[in-house]
Amino acid sequence: MKIQTFTVVSGNAICNASCPFCVSKMTGIRTIGFKPTVVNWINFHKACRMAQINGITTVLLTGKGEPTLYPEQLTEYLTHLQKYDFPILELQTNAILFSEQEEKYDKYLKDWYELGLSIISISVVHYDPEKNRANYVPGKKTYPDLGKIIEKLHKIGYSVRFSVVLIKDHIDTPKEAQKMVEVAHGWGVEQVSLRPVAAPEESENEKYKIDTVKMMLTPKKITDINAWLEKDGRRLLSYGHNSRIFDVNGQNVCLTDALTIKPGTDDIRQMIFFPDGHIRFDWQYKGAIIL
Secondary structure (H helix, E strand, O other): OEEEEEEEEOOOOOOOOOOOOOHHHHOOOOOOOOOOOOOOHHHHHHHHHHHHHOOOOEEEEEOOOOHHHOHHHHHHHHHHHHHHOOOEEEEEEOOHHHHHOHHHHHHHHHHHHHOOEEEEEEEEOOOOHHHHHHHHOOOOOOOOOHHHHHHHHHHHOOEEEEEEEEOOOOOOOHHHHHHHHHHHHHOOOOEEEEEEOOOOOOOOOHHHHHHHHHHOOOHHHHHHHHHHHHHHOEEEEEEOOOEEEEEEOOEEEEEOOOOOEOOOOOEEEEEEEOOOOOEEOOOOOOOOEOO
16 A cells, blocks of 8 residues: 555534535534544554555644644644654644634644644635635635735744635636736745645535535636646656646646545555544545555
């Protein structure tokens, strides 16, 4: 078995955003109350050992909901990860709390950096804050100042990634993708990931799947963005799961898809640890289980 990334699920399914394309709602939510799921640390250390044996260099801390809602559990995970010395520890977040509860999270961010966290990956759908607000926090009047957040993260020592979800009428053309890349570059964002939104074959919530399908880019639009990158960028790396990294005028840009399983091989994109102790290699298929 060849694994690219070790993904760790933190917190529970509760989220402070309302994304209409929410993957968690489509791939199943099981949470009771407001407390984070209790972690099976015995199996977590087994997962870490498996990651070590497979030569994994990157650990991604994420959640079925928003992981930063439970900062103490993130601290626990980072503390337990210390003994394995993985080179790159990354946190996937919508970054909303970094702005709404600035003083509280400034301290956590500094503590996490000291514990080895090195990359903050911020989920966005656009460079326009209004479009981000309309998708992530439609019930609020404002959206966090990403430029200010990025500046703060850089001062602490973090690298920043924009995890851009490509949806219809947002970043869905080469012109818009180029603008997204230019804005990120202007803010000093180290990496930009472009990933077309996708719906699982089987969904736990049909409404979210229907809404997500409506937001999906047509094959032609994806082809056009790919052609722009091949023309205006320089391809640097290609990965087995249809992921390619380009240099676009000095900006690191990754174009990838949402598939986790590559049938016919033992090459899998990620090993996913769930707090209850289960270890899987896909979000949607219940049979994709290692332990």
